Amino acid sequence: MMRIITTLWNKAGSIHLTVVLCLLLTVDLAFGYICLNRNTTLFAPLNDIGLAEWMGTYGRYNLEKTAWFFILMLLLGLLCLNTFVCTTERVLRLLRFRAQQPRSHRGLRFYFRFAPHVMHYAVIIMLAGYLCSYLFAHVLDTRTLIPGASMSLPGSKARIEFSAYEPQYYSAGRLESFKDRVLKPVARLRLVNGGHRETAVLGYNRPVWFKGYGIFMKSFAPKSKGGMGMKVRINLSIRKDPGVLLYLAGMAFFTAGMALYVTEWIFFKKGRWDFYGKKTRNNTIHGPAAPGLHGCRLRPVERRQGPILYPDRGVCGPPDIARADRGARRRRARAGACPPRRSRSPGYPGPPSGSHARQTGGGLWLF
Amino acid sequence: MTAHTFFTLATGFYFLSLAAAFLPKGTRSAMWGFLAAALFANATAAAMRYWTAWPMLPMYLGPQALPLCLAMLLVLNRRNARELWLRRLIPGFALLLCILALLFPKDFYLPFLKSNAAFAHAFFVFGMIGKGCFLVSAAWALTALFASAGAENTGNARTGEVSAQRPWLRWAVWGFAFWTLSMFAGELWTYFGWGTPVVWDDPAITTTMATWFFYICLLHLHLTGSWSARGRTAFAAGGAVVVLALNFIPELGPFRWPF
Numbered sequence: 001m002m003r004i005i006t007t008l009w010n011k012a013g014s015i016h017l018t019v020v021l022c023l024l025l026t027v028d029l030a031f032g033y034i035c036l037n038r039n040t041t042l043f044a045p046l047n048d049i050g051l052a053e054w055m056g057t058y059g060r061y062n063l064e065k066t067a068w069f070f071i072l073m074l075l076l077g078l079l080c081l082n083t084f085v086c087t088t089e090r091v092l093r094l095l096r097f098r099a100q101q102p103r104s105h106r107g108l109r110f111y112f113r114f115a116p117h118v119m120h121y122a123v124i125i126m127l128a129g130y131l132c133s134y135l136f137a138h139v140l141d142t143r144t145l146i147p148g149a150s151m152s153l154p155g156s157k158a159r160i161e162f163s164a165y166e167p168q169y170y171s172a173g174r175l176e177s178f179k180d181r182v183l184k185p186v187a188r189l190r191l192v193n194g195g196h197r198e199t200a201v202l203g204y205n206r207p208v209w210f211k212g213y214g215i216f217m218k219s220f221a222p223k224s225k226g227g228m229g230m231k232v233r234i235n236l237s238i239r240k241d242p243g244v245l246l247y248l249a250g251m252a253f254f255t256a257g258m259a260l261y262v263t264e265w266i267f268f269k270k271g272r273w274d275f276y277g278k279k280t281r282n283n284t285i286h287g288p289a290a291p292g293l294h295g296c297r298l299r300p301v302e303r304r305q306g307p308i309l310y311p312d313r314g315v316c317g318p319p320d321i322a323r324a325d326r327g328a329r330r331r332r333a334r335a336g337a338c339p340p341r342r343s344r345s346p347g348y349p350g351p352p353s354g355s356h357a358r359q360t361g362g363g364l365w366l367f
Numbered sequence: 368m369t370a371h372t373f374f375t376l377a378t379g380f381y382f383l384s385l386a387a388a389f390l391p392k393g394t395r396s397a398m399w400g401f402l403a404a405a406l407f408a409n410a411t412a413a414a415m416r417y418w419t420a421w422p423m424l425p426m427y428l429g430p431q432a433l434p435l436c437l438a439m440l441l442v443l444n445r446r447n448a449r450e451l452w453l454r455r456l457i458p459g460f461a462l463l464l465c466i467l468a469l470l471f472p473k474d475f476y477l478p479f480l481k482s483n484a485a486f487a488h489a490f491f492v493f494g495m496i497g498k499g500c501f502l503v504s505a506a507w508a509l510t511a512l513f514a515s516a517g518a519e520n521t522g523n524a525r526t527g528e529v530s531a532q533r534p535w536l537r538w539a540v541w542g543f544a545f546w547t548l549s550m551f552a553g554e555l556w557t558y559f560g561w562g563t564p565v566v567w568d569d570p571a572i573t574t575t576m577a578t579w580f581f582y583i584c585l586l587h588l589h590l591t592g593s594w595s596a597r598g599r600t601a602f603a604a605g606g607a608v609v610v611l612a613l614n615f616i617p618e619l620g621p622f623r624w625p626f
Contacts, residue, residue, distance in 0.1 A: 015590050015591050016591055019587050022583050022587065023580075026584065029574065029576050029577035030573070036572075036573055044567050044568060046567060175419060175478075204480055205487075205556070205560045207559060216561065
């Protein structure tokens with residue numbers, strides 16, 4: 001049983017699966033463009049009625065135009081599973097490796113090796129946020145308010161009052177057709193929660209959050225000075241969305257991961273620093289930082305390709321270089337110029353058998 | 368002079384720049400002069416349109432801004448861009464984009480109010496830089512393929528492949544980073560403007576994601592070891608087709624004679 005589970009785990013975390021899934025996603029989404037183009041009305045209700053209801057109505061009865069979306073969800077689900085398995089495997093391996101290193105070897109750069117893993121987990125968090133949003137968002141019907149009118153939020157005594165409308169008009173003369181049109185619709189709201197009152201400013205791209213609900217301005221009137229005598233009104237879209245925080249957190253994590261990655265590239269690139277943040281001399285990698293390349297001088301091709309030592313991957317750089325390196329290491333060992341492929345640092349599990357074909361997920365060695 | 372006139376001028380200078388790249392050695396430096404002129408004209412055209420629509424985002428500026436971005440990246444990176452084919456391919460791409468933008472304009476729409484947001488501008492600018500980096504990456508990949516084909520003829524194919532690998536990879540990574548930032552800015556704009564993570568009114572959402580997954584695939588291909596260097600380089604070169612087909616052509620309008 002354990003064997004089956006292990007096999008499934010390994011298969012689910014295969015990087016080959018990642019590549020295949022990404023290719024399928026590209027094709028599916030490109031096809032999705034064709035289906036979505038001129039059929040946006042089919043998909044617009046997704047934001048209001050939620051995924052489950054949409055699938056049972058619009059999705060189910062227009063399969064020729066919505067099938068790509070179902071396939072997209074399936075592929076994204078598989079990608080999440082794949083990403084989780086392979087990233088977890090890498091992170092565990094990194095942590096095990098670190099635990100077995102002496103304290104003096106635990107440099108700053110070690111933490112930078114988590115950057116790709118942070119990005120991978122962030123993708124899962126973001127996708128989970130979207131799913132949450134489409135499954136559990138509580139969307140109220142569009143509400144129209146005129147100045148002085150108010151509305152209550154469901155399940156509470158909280159009220160929203162539209163107290164004033166203070167639009168800013170387009171004053172620059174660059175766009176003739178925009179002259180005297182509203183540039184920034186600004187609505188002042190009074191938010192009443194029992195005895196507590198506060199005011200808030202609502203506008204386009206400027207929502208208001210109140211009692212867990214997001215209040216968004218959907219449209220407004222009049223659109224210009226005079227406005228053909230139209231009465232002032234604003235249309236509100238109000239929704240309680242538990243997925244927002246998740247996907248915003250996912251974005252923040254992904255950006256942080258990317259920033260870490262770029263920082264590592266800028267400060268540690270091209271073998272100027274070893275794995276533990278110690279400066280290298282003459283492109284020579286010293287100490288236990290270099291499993292399999294202990295104290296050996298890098299060959300020109302390796303210098304071009306930069307540092308190639310990653311305990312979490314146990315492989316020296318890009319596949320071509322690594323392959324070339326293995327041959328070179330054997331030749332150097334035969335000539336006595338370099339110790340033969342020694343056992344790696346104590347406790348370091350090394351790459352799984354099969355080398356590159358088994359390198360699952362995790363870091364990119366690009367720089 | 369209108370933005371359209373400047374853009375037409377830029378197209379002409381891109382053509383001259385491309386033509387100069389085919390001149391005999393020693394006279395090719397004229398290419399940089401023409402490219403600088405094209406860059407100036409193109410930047411003026413884009414700036415004029417941006418200034419007109421400010422503080423909103425000009426609609427469908429992409430087809431005009433992408434050649435500008437490409438040329439700017441080439442000029443900024445001219446010290447590393449010593450390969451002849453690269454100097455031909457990038458002005459070639461820019462010229463192709465300009466001609467398409469001139470013949471199939473869609474820039475007559477008025478800007479819309481919700482584009483008056485910092486995230487909207489970040490979405491556009493990062494997206495343009497991302498697309499520019501992807502096209503430069505594809506140009507480097509094509510250069511590498513030409514170089515490896517040339518090296519093969521001289522019996523040194525491997526050197527050609529491996530040495531030319533790094534530039535396109537680096538550009539692809541930068542492109543991916545900017546593209547991701549653009550997507551995030553777009554998502555934040557969508558959330559603050561419409562209250563939802565995805566606005567289904569614009570089908571471009573799918574092509575943006577498709578491009579993102581394509582480049583994720585490219586970056587992960589290096590970990591599999593199952594594709595040869597040439598295969599990966601060809602895949603990276605295919606990025607040009609992906610960017611043009613999924614992100615450039617959808618922004619074009621119907622045919623219109625430009626003069």
